[in-house]
Amino acid sequence: MSSSTLVIASRIINQLIRDRRTIILIAVVPLVIASLVGVSVPDKSILDYTAPAILAVLILFFGFLLTGISFLRERSQGTLERLMASPVSRLDIVGGYLLGFLLFAVLQTMVLFFYLIYVLNVNYYGDLWQILVFQVLIGIGAVCMGTFFSVLAKNEFQMVQFIPMIIVPQMFLCGLLWPVSQMPEYLQWLANVLPMTYGVEGIRALMMQGQNLLDIGKDVGVLAAYAVGLLILTAVTMRRGAG
Amino acid sequence: MPESSSGPAVEVNKLSFAYGRQKVLDELSLEVPGGISFGLLGPNGAGKTTLIRLLVGLLRARAGTILTLGRKPSPKIAHLIGYMPQLPSLYAELSVIQNVEFFARIYRLRDRKQRAQRVEAVIRLVDLWEHRNKSVTNLSGGMKQRASLACAIVHNPPLLFLDEPTVGLDPELRVTFWKYFSALTRQGATLVISSHTMDDAAHCDRLAFMRDGRVIALGSPDELRQATGQEEATLEDAFLYFIKHGGVNKNVQ
Numbered sequence: 001m002s003s004s005t006l007v008i009a010s011r012i013i014n015q016l017i018r019d020r021r022t023i024i025l026i027a028v029v030p031l032v033i034a035s036l037v038g039v040s041v042p043d044k045s046i047l048d049y050t051a052p053a054i055l056a057v058l059i060l061f062f063g064f065l066l067t068g069i070s071f072l073r074e075r076s077q078g079t080l081e082r083l084m085a086s087p088v089s090r091l092d093i094v095g096g097y098l099l100g101f102l103l104f105a106v107l108q109t110m111v112l113f114f115y116l117i118y119v120l121n122v123n124y125y126g127d128l129w130q131i132l133v134f135q136v137l138i139g140i141g142a143v144c145m146g147t148f149f150s151v152l153a154k155n156e157f158q159m160v161q162f163i164p165m166i167i168v169p170q171m172f173l174c175g176l177l178w179p180v181s182q183m184p185e186y187l188q189w190l191a192n193v194l195p196m197t198y199g200v201e202g203i204r205a206l207m208m209q210g211q212n213l214l215d216i217g218k219d220v221g222v223l224a225a226y227a228v229g230l231l232i233l234t235a236v237t238m239r240r241g242a243g
Numbered sequence: 244m245p246e247s248s249s250g251p252a253v254e255v256n257k258l259s260f261a262y263g264r265q266k267v268l269d270e271l272s273l274e275v276p277g278g279i280s281f282g283l284l285g286p287n288g289a290g291k292t293t294l295i296r297l298l299v300g301l302l303r304a305r306a307g308t309i310l311t312l313g314r315k316p317s318p319k320i321a322h323l324i325g326y327m328p329q330l331p332s333l334y335a336e337l338s339v340i341q342n343v344e345f346f347a348r349i350y351r352l353r354d355r356k357q358r359a360q361r362v363e364a365v366i367r368l369v370d371l372w373e374h375r376n377k378s379v380t381n382l383s384g385g386m387k388q389r390a391s392l393a394c395a396i397v398h399n400p401p402l403l404f405l406d407e408p409t410v411g412l413d414p415e416l417r418v419t420f421w422k423y424f425s426a427l428t429r430q431g432a433t434l435v436i437s438s439h440t441m442d443d444a445a446h447c448d449r450l451a452f453m454r455d456g457r458v459i460a461l462g463s464p465d466e467l468r469q470a471t472g473q474e475e476a477t478l479e480d481a482f483l484y485f486i487k488h489g490g491v492n493k494n495v496q
Binding site for chain 2: 003004007008011014015016018019077078079081082083084085086087088089
C-alpha cells in the first residue's frame with residue numbers, strides 16, 4: 001500500500017468527520033430500518049432469520065450509496081481531474097476510497113450488529129470477529145461497486161438510478177425475504193451470479209449456524225473475486241471518468 | 244524550484260485531437276520557453292482547455308507529439324507540474340489549510356516541518372492565512388480561486404498550467420493574481436495560462452492566439468500589436484487582424 005493511498009483515505013475520513021449530518025445519518029438510518037423490521041415481524045424466529053441478511057444488505061446499500069455519490073462528487077467538482085494530473089496512480093485513488101469508506105462500513109456494522117443483538121434480541125452463534133471480517137468483505141465489495149458505477153454515471157441523478165437497478169434486485173434475490181432455493185429456477189440462476197446472494201448465505205451460516213470463515217470459503221471467495229474484479233475495472237475505466 | 248530541463252518548457256508539434264468526430268485541435272504546434280508566462284488566448288471553443296489537458300497528461304493525443312520539460316507527459320513527471328483546472332476543484336467540506344495540506348502530501352512533500360512551512364507560505368502568498376480554517380463552502384468565488392492556486396503551487400513546480408485562472412474575478416483581484424504570477428516567473432517557474440480576455444493577454448511575456456483548434460499567431464504582446472501595422476492597435480485589434488489575415492502557426496517574431 002502506497003503512502004498516497006493512506007493520504008487519500010485520511011482525507012476521506014476528514015471530510016466525513018467534518019460533515020456531521022452525514023455521520024449522524026450513517027449511524028442512525030440503518031438502526032431505524034432495522035427497528036422497523038424488528039417491530040413489524042410477527043414471529044421472533046423470522047427476525048432471527050432476517051436479521052443477518054439485513055446486516056449484510058444495509059452495509060451493501062449504504063456502502064454503495066456513500067461511495068458512489070462521493071466518488072461522483074470528486075469528478076463533478078473537478079478534484080478527481082486534479083488528482084489524475086498528480087503523481088498518484090489510479091489504484092492509489094481507488095485504494096484510498098476503499099480504506100476511507102471501509103472504516104465507516106466497519107463502524108456501521110458494529111453499531112447495527114450490537115443493536116440487533118442487544119436491543120432487538122436477535123440470537124447468534126458464531127464468533128463476533130469472524131462476522132466482522134465477513135462484513136468487512138461485503139463492505140469492500142460495496143465500496144468497489146459504488147466507485148465502479150459512479151464512473152459510469154454522469155451526475156448524482158444517474159447515480160441514484162443505479163440503486164433500483166443494481167441494489168434493489170440484489171435485495172429481492174439474495175434471500176433476504178425468502179430462500180433462494182424456493183425461487184423459480186431462472187431467478188435462482190440470476191441470484192447465483194449476484195454477489196449479495198453469497199453475502200447473505202455466508203453471514204447466515206456464520207450467525208445462525210455458528211460456522212467459521214473456512215466453512216463458508218465459497219462465499220468468501222466469490223465476494224473477494226467480485227471486489228478484486230470491480231477494483232480493477234474501476235481503475236481501468238477511471239480515466240474516462242475524469243474526462 | 245525542483246529539477247527541470249534546460250530546453251523549452253513545452254514543445255508541441257503537429258498535435259491533433261478530437262472528441263469523437265468533433266475535431267478540437269488541428270495540427271497545432273508551439274513552443275514555450277522556460278521561465279516566462281505564456282498565454283493561450285482565444286474564444287470559447289478554441290481548444291485551450293483541451294490543449295492544457297493534453298499537456299498535463301489527462302488526455303492522450305491522437306496525432307503529433309508533446310514534450311513537457313523535455314519528456315512525454317506521464318505520472319513520472321507529474322511532480323514537476325502544477326495544474327489549476329477551470330473549476331476551483333477543492334474539497335468543499337475541508338478547510339483551506341486542509342485542502343492545501345492534502346495536495347502537499349499528494350505531491351510528496353514528506354518532511355512534516357518543511358511541508359507545514361510551505362503550506363503556510365503559499366496560503367500567505369494568496370492572502371488567505373486569516374481564512375485558513377474556513378471551510379471551502381464558506382469562501383467567496385475569488386477566495387476559492389486563490390485557494391485553488393495555492394493547491395496548484397504548493398509543491399513549487401517549475402511548470403504550471405493554469406486554465407482560465409482569472410475567470411469570474413473582479414478587476415482588483417485579477418491584478419492581484421497577476422502579481423502572484425509575476426512572482427512565480429521571477430522565481431524561475433514557467434506559466435502556461437489560458438484566457439479569453441485581452442486584459443490577461445497584456446500581462447503575458449508571450450502569446451499564442453488560438454482559433455478553431457489552431458494557433459493563428461505567436462509572439463510577444465508588442466510584436467502581435469505591431470504586426471497589425473496600426474500604431475495604436477490593441478491586442479483585440481491584433482487578434483481580429485490575425486483572424487482576417489493570419490495563417491496557421493504564423494510566428495510574427
